[in-house]
Amino acid sequence: MIDAGGSATEDQSVRVYVHGGVSGRTREARDLTYAVAAAQVSSSALGAVEAAIMKLEDDPELNAGYGAVLNVAGGLELDAGIADGSTGAVGAVAGIAVRNPIRLARAVLEHTPHVLVTGQGAARLAEELGLAPLEDTTPSQRARWQESLSGKASAGDGFGAPEQVDTVGAVALDERGRLCAGSSTGGVAGQMAGRVGDSPLFGAGFYASRAVAVIGTGVGELFIETLASLRAGHLIECGVAPQQACESTLAMLGERRADAAAGLLALDDEGRVGAAYRGDSWSLAGPEGIMDAVRLELVSRR
Ligand code: GLY
8 A cells, every 4th residue: 555645666657546436435445456457458648547447437336337326317427538638638528328438538539629528419429439328327326316216315315415426537647758637427416417517527527738637536516616626737737746736725625615525636747646535435546556545634514
């Protein structure tokens, strides 16, 4: 196990860091090193982020891809975004139901002149690419939704409650110095149909430039209203160390919403990583294995 704030040491062609979503609920730490290993199929930061996130999307325990949460209407509306810091290109999709939304986000980046595609256009692009549709979520997510309908859900089950927030993401730096950030989510439990979170919004849920790659996790409205990923990235571009940048941006988010679980993961062009969160649990992994982030205090509203 390593602490965030460390620097790159191991010989690996692409340095990849992944996370499985912050939570305001105490959960057993999940070993996500499988996603870091899977990323090594590619020598580019872009390919590595896509490969890592596809693995996380296939993990039934994580709220993305197959394990996506249902919205209040019982629908699946997944979001994802990916940014190539070396070119400044961004691709994202919102409100779609495919098994691996990050693949579709990358296709938007590479094969269209657009940044964010939704609805029928996104569905058509997925079909053209032969991407597997997402027909249903896991039995446990369906049971969670049924409980919310029957009124048996616990007190913290309202939209935006710290227990209800998950997203997956990855940042990577390759040997050519290219940085990439990507994010994917099923959304937030209790969200209305049509709601879009921060994960497909550049600057809010993810950010990448030639100097830094950042991803956020937490209730999307908070990240959108503050452009939290951009803020953390800009601090690093101005010379602040990634760990310090994550902590100060998290402190700003805490001033705005003291009870919201939130996390930020950042990687700079020197391979320095930073990770900080507010909440009860957050699983991360990197080239050195399972990783700890600095935990800041979360003020409960109950
Ligand atoms: N961060 C995930 C969402 O708000 O949709």
